Amino acid sequence: MAYKYITADNWGKDFFTHEERTRFHLSGHPGNVWVVGNNLYGDQWIGKVSGVSKTQAEAQAIVDAEVQAAQAAWDAESDDYKATHPRPTDITLP
Amino acid sequence: MTAYKTIKGFTVQSLATDPLASGVAGATWSSGGNMNTARRFTAGFGIQTAAISAGGLTTTQVANSETYNGTSWSEGNDLATARQGLAGAGTTTAGLAFGGKIPPGRQVATEEYGGTSWTSGGNLGTARDVLGGCGTQTAGLAFGGDPTTADTEEYNGSSWSEQNNLNTGRYGLASAGIQTAALAFGGESPLTGKTEEYDGTSWTEVSDLNTARQALGGGGTSTLALAFGGLSPPNTGITEAWNGSSWTEVADLAVARHALPGGSVGLQTAGLAFGGFSPAVPGNSNATEEFTAATIDDTIQNEGQVFYNTTSNTLKLTKLVFGTGAWSSGGTLASGQRRNSVVSCGVQTAALIAGGYRATSPAGPTAFTEIYNGSSWSEVADLNTARAFGSGSTNGTTTATIAVGGTGGLALTELWNGSGWTEVGDLNTGRNEDPGGSGTSTSALVFGGNDPDIANNESWDGSSWTEVGDLNTARKALVGCGVDNTSALAFGGSIDGSGTRTANTETWNGSSWTEVNNLNQAKSNLGGFGISTSAIAFGGDTPPRTANTESWNGTSWTEVGNLASVQQYGNGAGVSNTSGLAIGGGSVDRDTTEEWTVPSSNSNVSVDVD
Numbered sequence: 001m002a003y004k005y006i007t008a009d010n011w012g013k014d015f016f017t018h019e020e021r022t023r024f025h026l027s028g029h030p031g032n033v034w035v036v037g038n039n040l041y042g043d044q045w046i047g048k049v050s051g052v053s054k055t056q057a058e059a060q061a062i063v064d065a066e067v068q069a070a071q072a073a074w075d076a077e078s079d080d081y082k083a084t085h086p087r088p089t090d091i092t093l094p
Numbered sequence: 095m096t097a098y099k100t101i102k103g104f105t106v107q108s109l110a111t112d113p114l115a116s117g118v119a120g121a122t123w124s125s126g127g128n129m130n131t132a133r134r135f136t137a138g139f140g141i142q143t144a145a146i147s148a149g150g151l152t153t154t155q156v157a158n159s160e161t162y163n164g165t166s167w168s169e170g171n172d173l174a175t176a177r178q179g180l181a182g183a184g185t186t187t188a189g190l191a192f193g194g195k196i197p198p199g200r201q202v203a204t205e206e207y208g209g210t211s212w213t214s215g216g217n218l219g220t221a222r223d224v225l226g227g228c229g230t231q232t233a234g235l236a237f238g239g240d241p242t243t244a245d246t247e248e249y250n251g252s253s254w255s256e257q258n259n260l261n262t263g264r265y266g267l268a269s270a271g272i273q274t275a276a277l278a279f280g281g282e283s284p285l286t287g288k289t290e291e292y293d294g295t296s297w298t299e300v301s302d303l304n305t306a307r308q309a310l311g312g313g314g315t316s317t318l319a320l321a322f323g324g325l326s327p328p329n330t331g332i333t334e335a336w337n338g339s340s341w342t343e344v345a346d347l348a349v350a351r352h353a354l355p356g357g358s359v360g361l362q363t364a365g366l367a368f369g370g371f372s373p374a375v376p377g378n379s380n381a382t383e384e385f386t387a388a389t390i391d392d393t394i395q396n397e398g399q400v401f402y403n404t405t406s407n408t409l410k411l412t413k414l415v416f417g418t419g420a421w422s423s424g425g426t427l428a429s430g431q432r433r434n435s436v437v438s439c440g441v442q443t444a445a446l447i448a449g450g451y452r453a454t455s456p457a458g459p460t461a462f463t464e465i466y467n468g469s470s471w472s473e474v475a476d477l478n479t480a481r482a483f484g485s486g487s488t489n490g491t492t493t494a495t496i497a498v499g500g501t502g503g504l505a506l507t508e509l510w511n512g513s514g515w516t517e518v519g520d521l522n523t524g525r526n527e528d529p530g531g532s533g534t535s536t537s538a539l540v541f542g543g544n545d546p547d548i549a550n551n552e553s554w555d556g557s558s559w560t561e562v563g564d565l566n567t568a569r570k571a572l573v574g575c576g577v578d579n580t581s582a583l584a585f586g587g588s589i590d591g592s593g594t595r596t597a598n599t600e601t602w603n604g605s606s607w608t609e610v611n612n613l614n615q616a617k618s619n620l621g622g623f624g625i626s627t628s629a630i631a632f633g634g635d636t637p638p639r640t641a642n643t644e645s646w647n648g649t650s651w652t653e654v655g656n657l658a659s660v661q662q663y664g665n666g667a668g669v670s671n672t673s674g675l676a677i678g679g680g681s682v683d684r685d686t687t688e689e690w691t692v693p694s695s696n697s698n699v700s701v702d703v704d
Contacts, residue, residue, distance in 0.1 A: 048306070
C-alpha cells in the first residue's frame with residue numbers, strides 16, 4: 001500500500017516541516033484528511049500529529065462530505081458569481 | 095599609465111584548508127581516537143578533550159573505564175560493578191556513574207570517580223537503566239529510564255533525593271546541562287522527540303526534536319545543546335542543535351548508531367560521540383567522533399571568496415548553494431477561511447493579507463486584514479470597504495501597501511500605513527476578477543482582470559493612477575509581482591473570455607510588456623509571489639485544481655515541490671523564489687498557510703581553470 005490515510009487537525013506552524021515534506025509524500029484534503037506516504041518517516045509524522053487512521057473509503061467519504069458542502073455553498077451563490085467561479089469539483093484520493 | 099594589476103594580475107589567497115562555515119551550522123563531525131573496548135550503553139561525561147566512558151555492554155556487561163584526552167583513549171581502573179545502560183555526570187577528575195542493568199535486574203548503585211579510581215556513592219531511590227543524567231559529582235541529576243519512568247532524582251554528593259517528575263516518562267533519552275538547568279530529549283515508549291527543560295524544581299515541555307528517536311547521545315547546556323545519533327528506527331546519524339527554543343539539523347555523524355553514552359558529554363560547539371551500536375561497523379562500535387565548530391582562529395566562509403587550497407592544489411570559490419525547496423505548514427488565519435484577497439504581500443516572516451472572499455457563513459467579500467509574524471496571524475484594522483478578487487502592491491510590506499479594485503469592478507484604492515487604511519486615488523478602470531499587481535505603496539502596477547478580461551495596465555506613483563502600456567495578452571485571474579512600477583512579472587490566468595487557461599508570462603520594463611518563457615502548466619486563479627527575476631507560482635486551476643509549484647529564475651519556469659494541499663484562488667507573499675507564503679485559498683476554502691523555503695548554505699567548490 002503506497003499511502004496511509006489519516007485525519008489530523010492542522011495546528012499551523014510545524015504541523016509539517018520542510019524536512020518532512022522532503023522525506024515522504026504528504027497531501028492535505030478537505031475535512032482534515034491527509035494522505036501520507038507509507039514509510040518510516042510518514043509513520044513518524046502520523047505519530048507526531050496524533051493522526052487518526054482511516055481506510056481509503058472512510059477518508060474519501062470525509063472528503064466527499066466537505067466537497068458536497070462547498071458545492072452546496074456555491075449552488076446558493078448568485079448567477080453572476082457562478083458565471084465567473086467554477087463549481088467545486090469532486091476530489092478523488094489517490 | 096598601465097596599472098600593475100593589469101600586467102601581473104591579482105594575488106589569490108592561499109589556504110591549507112578550506113574556510114569553514116561559521117557557528118554550529120557549519121560544524122562537522124571528524125574522527126577521533128578509537129576506544130580500546132568497543133561497546134554500547136556506557137556511561138559518558140566530560141568534554142571533548144577530557145571525557146570518561148565507563149561500563150557498558152560488549153557481549154556481556156563490562157566494568158571498563160576509559161579516559162579520552164582529545165586524541166586517544168586510555169584504560170583506567172574499572173568500575174566496581176560491571177553494568178550496561180548506566181548514566182554519568184561530572185568531569186574526569188570528579189565524576190559520577192549511576193543506575194544501569196545487570197540482566198534482568200536494574201541497578202541503583204552510584205559510583206564516584208576521583209580521577210583515578212571509582213568509589214561507592216549513595217544509591218538511587220529508583221533502580222533503572224538507559225536513564226538520563228547530567229550535572230556534577232556533588233550536584234547530579236538522574237531522570238527517566240527503564241522500566242519506563244518519569245522519576246527525577248538529585249544527588250548532593252552523598253545521597254539522591256526525589257524531585258518533580260518529567261512530564262513524559264521514557265527511557266533511552268538524552269541529556270544536557272546541570273542540576274539546576276537541564277534538558278531531557280528524545281526517548282522511547284513510545285518513540286518521542288519530546289524535549290523538556292528542568293529549572294532545578296520542575297520540568298517544562300519545549301519544542302520537540304525534528305527526528306524522534308531513542309538511545310541517542312546528548313551534550314551541552316540547557317540553552318545550547320546537541321542531540322546526535324539514536325534509533326529512529328533505523329540507526330541514524332542525524333544531529334540537531336538546540337538554541338534554547340528549537341532544534342535545527344546540523345551535520346550528521348559519519349557512523350550512524352544508537353546506544354550512545356548515557357549522560358551529557360561535550361559542548362554544542364565541541365561535542366563528542368563514542369561507542370554505541372551500528373550495523374555498519376558491524377555491532378558494537380569503538381569509533382569516536384568529534385563535533386567541532388569553527389573557532390576564532392579558523393578562516394570563515396564568505397560568499398564570493400576565491401582561494402587556492404595548497405593541500406589539494408585546487409583553485410576554489412565559496413558560493414551560495416541552494417537545497418531542495420519544499421512547503422511546510424504555517425499559521426492559521428485568525429479570521430477564518432478566505433481566498434481571493436484584495437492584496438497579500440510581505441515576506442515569510444512578516445506578511446499582510448487584506449480582504450478576500452469567504453464562502454462560509456456569512457458568505458461574501460470581507461474587510462479583514464491580518465498580519466503574519468512567521469508563525470501566527472493576528473487581525474488588525476479592517477479595510478474601509480469589504481471586497482475580494484482585487485489586487486494591490488504585492489511587494490508591499492506590513493507597514494505600507496495598497497489594496498486596489500475588487501468585487502463588482504471597484505476602482506477604489508486604499509492605503510495601509512501600518513495601523514489603518516485610508517482611501518486614496520481611484521483607478522481609471524475599475525477592475526475585478528483577480529487582476530495582477532506589483533510594486534509598493536508608492537510605486538505600483540495593476541494589470542488585467544475583469545470579465546471579459548482586459549489587458550489594461552495602470553501605474554501608481556503614490557498619489558494617482560496613470561494608464562500605461564497594455565499586457566500583450568488580455569487576461570484575468572492571473573498573478574503579478576515586481577519591485578515597483580518599472581519592473582514586473584505577469585503569469586498565468588484565463589483568456590479569451592472563455593475561461594481558457596494560459597501559461598503565458600510577460601515582463602514589464604517600465605514602458606512595455608515582453609512575452610517570455612511560459613509556465614509549464616497553463617492555469618488560472620493561481621497564487622504567486624516574487625519579483626520579475628525570481629518568483630514562485632503555486633496552485634491554480636488547470637483544470638483540475640493543482641498543488642503544482644513552479645519556480646521562475648528570470649528566464650524560465652521549473653517545476654518544484656508541490657503544495658501539501660491542492661488549491662486555487664490562493665494568496666501569496668514573498669519577494670523571491672526561495673522564501674514565501676501560500677495563504678488561504680479554495681475552492682473548498684481553507685484558513686491555512688504553507689511556507690515555501692529553499693534552504694541555502696555556503697559551499698567551497700572547485701573552479702575549473704582548464
